[in-house]
Amino acid sequence: MKRLAVFASGSGSNFEAIAEGCKSGVIAAEVALCVCDKAGAYVIQRAEKFGIPTLVFNPKDFGTKREFEKMIANRMDAENIDLVCLAGYMRIIGDELLERYGGKIINIHPALLPAFPGAHAIKDAFEYGVKVYGVTIHEVDATLDGGKIISQVAVPYEGDDIDELEAMIHRAEHKLYVETINKIIG
Numbered sequence: 001m002k003r004l005a006v007f008a009s010g011s012g013s014n015f016e017a018i019a020e021g022c023k024s025g026v027i028a029a030e031v032a033l034c035v036c037d038k039a040g041a042y043v044i045q046r047a048e049k050f051g052i053p054t055l056v057f058n059p060k061d062f063g064t065k066r067e068f069e070k071m072i073a074n075r076m077d078a079e080n081i082d083l084v085c086l087a088g089y090m091r092i093i094g095d096e097l098l099e100r101y102g103g104k105i106i107n108i109h110p111a112l113l114p115a116f117p118g119a120h121a122i123k124d125a126f127e128y129g130v131k132v133y134g135v136t137i138h139e140v141d142a143t144l145d146g147g148k149i150i151s152q153v154a155v156p157y158e159g160d161d162i163d164e165l166e167a168m169i170h171r172a173e174h175k176l177y178v179e180t181i182n183k184i185i186g
Contacts, residue, residue, distance in 0.1 A: 002082040002185045003028035004038060007089035008036055012043025014087035014108055014131035019050045020183065027178055029185050033071035033074055037091060053079075059091070061087045069096035071114045076101070083184060085179070086140065090119065093140050105140040105186070108177050110169045112136060112152055126162050133165065135159055135172045137180045 004022070008015045015034060021027040034047035034054040047054045055075050059170055063066040073096060075086070086093070086107040093105060111121035112134035117123070133155040139147035153176050156167050 002084050003032040003080050004029050004085055004181070005033040005035055005076050005079065005081045006031055006085045006087050007016070008041065008043040008087045010033065010041055010043065012041065012046045012088065013170055014177055015043050016050075017044045017178060018085060018087065018141040019046070020050060021178040021181070022102045023050065027181050027185070029083070029181065032081060033076065035075075035089070037089070043088075065094045066096045069094050071143050073097055073100045076159050083138075083181070085177070085181065092144060095142075098142060099141070099167055102141075103139070106137055106150060107145070107147070108142050108173055109138065110166075110173065111136060111143050112154065113145055113149060122166055123162065126165060131156065131158050133169060135169060135176050137176060150184070151176060 006015045019031045022030050031052050034043060034052050036043055036054060036056045037059055039056055039058065044054055044056060055072065057068055059068050083103055084105040087178055109121060111125055115134040116125045134152055136152045137150045139150060141147040153172050155168055155172050157168060
């Protein structure tokens with residue numbers, strides 16, 4: 001069975017969708033590790049609920065990004081991780097992880113890339129006034145929200161309530177991430 005590491009920095013709703021997909025057998029894999037860079041993030045509680053080990057670290061405890069990424073990669077090696085899924089991990093992946101896990105790291109982004117890269121994609125698209133929003137899953141490379149696009153789904157919306165829009169996008173994310181992981185590991 002394939003072993004996944006899911007990286008998250010916040011609430012972890014995509015983490016939970018993946019973990020639930022694995023637990024229910026919808027995804028033929030197991031989440032073997034949750035990696036989080038914020039000690040108080042709610043994703044840690046979600047991981048505990050599923051009995052998934054967590055690696056929680058503070059980047060400021062390390063001299064360089066390479067140092068904390070080496071620690072993460074060593075732990076992933078020990079856990080025999082096959083695929084890394086970024087799910088709201090708010091750090092740019094650096095050279096150490098790309099060198100060791102390049103081609104095995106995917107990311108979910110709440111916009112139809114290449115439009116609206118970056119940390120505030122929903123807000124940026126909303127303020128721009130687009131009528132079709134969306135979700136992209138892509139391979140991770142050294143560029144910000146770059147890398148080969150694996151899958152996308154459109155989320156049409158013409159309302160004026162950004163909270164409603166965000167909820168719609170999150171529902172689309174949860175479904176698309178589960179489907180895409182299945183395709184990748186299948």
